[in-house]
Every structure is written in C-alpha cells, then in structure tokens.
Amino acid sequence: MNVTAIIINVIAIIGLLIAFAKDRGKATKPLKIAGKSFIRMLPMVFVILIIIGLLLGFVPASQISRFVGEQSGMIGILLVGVAGAILHIPALLSFPLAASLFEDGASVSAVAAFITTLTMIGTITLPLEIKELGKKMAILRNGISFVIAIVIALIMGAVL
Amino acid sequence: MKNLKEKQKRGMIRDWILLGIILIIAVLLLSIFPDRKELVINTLWDYFIEMALILPAVMVILGLFAVFVSKETVIKYLGKASGIKGIFLAIILGALPTGPLYVAFPMAASLLKKGAKISNIIVFLSAWACIKIPQELVELQFLGIRFMLSRLTLTIIFIVIMGIFIEKVVEWSEDGKNIKSSGGV
Numbered sequence: 001m002n003v004t005a006i007i008i009n010v011i012a013i014i015g016l017l018i019a020f021a022k023d024r025g026k027a028t029k030p031l032k033i034a035g036k037s038f039i040r041m042l043p044m045v046f047v048i049l050i051i052i053g054l055l056l057g058f059v060p061a062s063q064i065s066r067f068v069g070e071q072s073g074m075i076g077i078l079l080v081g082v083a084g085a086i087l088h089i090p091a092l093l094s095f096p097l098a099a100s101l102f103e104d105g106a107s108v109s110a111v112a113a114f115i116t117t118l119t120m121i122g123t124i125t126l127p128l129e130i131k132e133l134g135k136k137m138a139i140l141r142n143g144i145s146f147v148i149a150i151v152i153a154l155i156m157g158a159v160l
Numbered sequence: 161m162k163n164l165k166e167k168q169k170r171g172m173i174r175d176w177i178l179l180g181i182i183l184i185i186a187v188l189l190l191s192i193f194p195d196r197k198e199l200v201i202n203t204l205w206d207y208f209i210e211m212a213l214i215l216p217a218v219m220v221i222l223g224l225f226a227v228f229v230s231k232e233t234v235i236k237y238l239g240k241a242s243g244i245k246g247i248f249l250a251i252i253l254g255a256l257p258t259g260p261l262y263v264a265f266p267m268a269a270s271l272l273k274k275g276a277k278i279s280n281i282i283v284f285l286s287a288w289a290c291i292k293i294p295q296e297l298v299e300l301q302f303l304g305i306r307f308m309l310s311r312l313t314l315t316i317i318f319i320v321i322m323g324i325f326i327e328k329v330v331e332w333s334e335d336g337k338n339i340k341s342s343g344g345v
Binding site: 002004005007008009011012013015016019026029030031032033034035037038040041043044045046047049050051052053054056057058091092095096098099100102108111112115116119120122125128129131132133136137140141144145148151152155156159160 | 183215262286
C-alpha cells in the first residue's frame with residue numbers, strides 16, 4: 001500500500017469520525033451516498049480495467065507511442081485532446097487509464113491533454129450547459145477550454 | 161428530479177451492457193491468443209488493487225462533502241465575493257466534491273441572475289469540472305506528485321485567465337447590442 005492510498009484512507013476515516021462526533025444521525029448519510037455512487041460506478045470500473053489489461057497486453061508500446069508518444073508531436077496531442085473531449089469516462093477512472101497509456105509509451109503531453117479535455121469539456125452535458133447559461137457562454141467555455149488543455153499539455157511536456 | 165433518476169438508470173444499464181460487450185471481446189481475444197493471458201490478467205490485477213485501495217475512501221470523502229456542504233452554502237459565499245477573493249473562493253468552492261457537473265449549471269445560472277461576476281462563475285464551473293479534490297487525490301495516486309501538481313497549477317492559472325477573458329467578451333458583445341438597439345431608437 002503506497003503513501004497516497006494511506007493518506008486518502010486516513011482522510012476518509014477522520015472525516016467520518018468528525019461527522020459521527022458532530023451529528024450521529026446525519027453521519028450515516030455520507031456512507032449511504034458513498035455506497036450508492038460506488039455501485040453506480042462499478043461497471044465502468046471493470047470496463048476501464050479490462051481496457052487497460054487489453055491495452056497493455058495486446059497493443060505494443062511502439063504502436064501507442066507512434067500515435068500518442070513523443071514522436072507523434074502536435075497531431076498526437078490534438079488527437080487525444082479530441083478523444084478526451086468526446087469520450088464520456090468518469091473523471092476518477094480517467095487517471096488509471098491515463099497511467100496505463102503512459103506506461104505503454106504515451107508522452108506526458110498526450111496524457112495531460114487527455115485528462116484535461118476529458119474533465120474540462122463536456123460534450124454530453126453541453127446541451128444542459130447551453131440551456132442554463134446560454135449559447136455564448138457555454139460554447140466559449142468549452143471551446144477555450146480545449147485550447148487551454150492543449151497549451152497546458154504542451155507546457156507540461158516541456159517542463160516534465 | 162424524476163427525469164434525472166430515469167437518466168441515471170438508463171446510464172447504468174448502458175454501462176452494464178458496455179461491460180458485457182467488453183468482456184466478450186476480452187474473452188474472445190484471450191482464447192485466440194492464450195499466450196497473452198498472463199500479461200493481461202496480471203496488469204488487470206495490479207490496477208484493480210490500486211483502485212480498490214483508494215476508490216472506497218474517495219467515495220466516502222465525496223459523500224461527506226455532499227452531506228455537510230450544502231448547495232446553499234456554496235451559493236451564499238460565491239454570490240457575495242468579488243475581486244481576488246472572489247476568484248479564490250470560486251476555485252475553493254468549485255474544488256469541493258459536492259456533486260457531478262450537471263448539478264453546477266443550475267447553481268451557476270441562479271448565481272448569475274443574482275448578479276455574481278461572470279469571471280467567478282466560469283472559474284467556479286471549470287474548477288468544479290477539473291480540479292475536484294477527489295480527482296486530484298486519484299491523479300496523485302496514479303500519475304505522481306510532479307505530474308499532479310504541475311497540471312493543477314497550470315489549470316488554475318489558465319482557468320482564471322479564461323474566466324476574465326470570457327467576462328470581457330460577454331460584456332463587450334452585450335455593450336455592442338445595447339449601442340445597436342439604442343441607435344435603432
């Protein structure tokens with residue numbers, strides 16, 4: 001068990017203890033919500049796990065790095081950026097997926113672009129965003145977010 | 161609300177179907193190439209362990225915030241704040257794990273109606289989408305502290321710039337409209 005996992009679990013336990021000390025009646029509610037969202041997420045957890053397994057088992061690193069590795073350059077980054085914007089993967093599960101791409105030869109920039117567009121841009125939630133905030137703001141936010149994601153990716157590729 | 165539940169249920173069914181399809185593909189592939197079985201299963205198992213160690217705790221943290229930090233609290237604080245403090249609050253309140261993004265849009269809309277600054281709302285929404293605390297924790301686990309911290313810092317800088325930029329664009333285009341309509345009269 002690594003340090004990060006320990007810290008996250010300690011935070012959760014301390015949080016729960018504080019909740020119990022503060023309000024015993026209300027303290028079981030977070031657990032119920034946690035259980036429900038966990039079950040809701042479960043099929044996607046396994047989908048992502050199998051994809052990671054197949055990816056690392058069948059797609060050789062040379063193939064991955066040809067498309068999204070260092071030598072693929074700007075096109076590779078734009079490619080994963082678009083994929084991240086379109087795909088609808090729970091943000092929490094995008095990180096293990098990104099880690100497996102990284103392990104299999106993807107560049108830092110490509111991984112950063114993927115995660116950033118995936119979380120920042122919501123093509124599925126766009127109609128709702130337009131309805132609530134208007135076309136102008138919604139399209140500006142999503143459009144500029146894409147540009148930002150690519151810039152962040154390029155800087156990270158240069159720095160790390 | 162009923163509509164939302166219906167949607168969630170449909171999403172759930174879709175996820176299970178997707179799992180079924182992926183599972184069939186995996187079994188087929190592995191029966192054609194049995195030599196890859198060990199590698200695939202070992203990888204799968206490693207990632208499974210890493211996820212199993214953190215996901216339950218992350219879900220509990222999500223649940224805690226959902227119960228103890230209400231929407232009303234967020235709206236109360238963000239509606240009043242302005243300037244640097246406003247931007248700072250927008251990032252903090254957006255980063256609190258209080259629900260999926262579609263919950264944030266109606267909140268943002270009502271805040272705008274109440275006169276909150278556009279830049280704050282854009283920063284709030286973007287922070288909500290991409291710098292949620294549980295997400296950062298999972299990123300730390302899988303991609304390491306250097307990756308997580310540099311992406312976090314860059315994201316904060318750029319969403320603040322974007323917020324101010326969009327505010328200017330919206331104000332400018334609305335000014336244009338006002339001039340046009342007054343000119344017409």
